[in-house]
Amino acid sequence: MAQSNRWNCKTKGALAAAILLLAGFTAVAQAGWFDGIFKKSPVEIAKSAGVVETADAVKIPLTALDSGKVLFLRAEMGGRPLYYFALKISDGAYRVAFDACDGCFQSNLGYRQEGDRMVCNKCELAFPSVRIGEITGGCNPRPLALKVEGQYLVIQKGDIAAGKNYFPGNQS
Structure with missing residues (x-):
């Protein structure tokens, strides 16, 4: 059971980090900071x-x-x-x-x-x-x-x- 909870905590942490990273990337793209790259x-x-x-x-x-x-x-x-x-x-x-x-x-x-x-x-x-x-x-x-x-x-x-x-x- 302890092993399962540890895995769930790591999975949840990784998922939260991925969501934050994606949200940050989206915000930066919406702000136009990548226009010079993807122009x-x-x-x-x-x-x-x-x-x-x-x-x-x-x-x-x-x-x-x-x-x-x-x-x-x-x-x-x-x-x-x-x-x-x-x-x-x-x-x-x-x-x-x-x-x-x-x-x-x-x-x-x-x-x-x-x-x-x-x-x-x-x-x-x-x-x-x-x-x-x-x-x-x-x-x-x-x-x-x-x-x-x-x-x-x-x-x-x-x-x-x-x-x-x-x-x-x-x-x-």
Whole structure:
């Protein structure tokens, strides 16, 4: 009987430890701490968002931007990956810009979104998303021209290709 109770105590302790470990892992994952490890590539993100490429344009469904979260994208032009992003800002307007700025582009680090602010991953300068396209230079992202056609936000591939100098290295 004593042997059985000892085994039950060890089993219960191990089960409790496993549950706590699983709960901790789940909490950390929900907090987004593993995003850098399990992050989808821009190509996977674009595909799941319904982005359509034609010979001369990239078409992003407006519904893919309804959440206000930035949609990071990648275009392969002349053997060089070019990175850009699109979002719907708080006033309902759409913005598209290169994932690079005049000041820090050579680092190939781009931006991240924190709430309604964009943050340069190199110098940590943060600014409201509503400034994208209105203020240029310095650490502000270089805007891209866009059109809304029906249910799509349309970006011309020629405009994307014009930003090739913002991506000097082979960013992966």
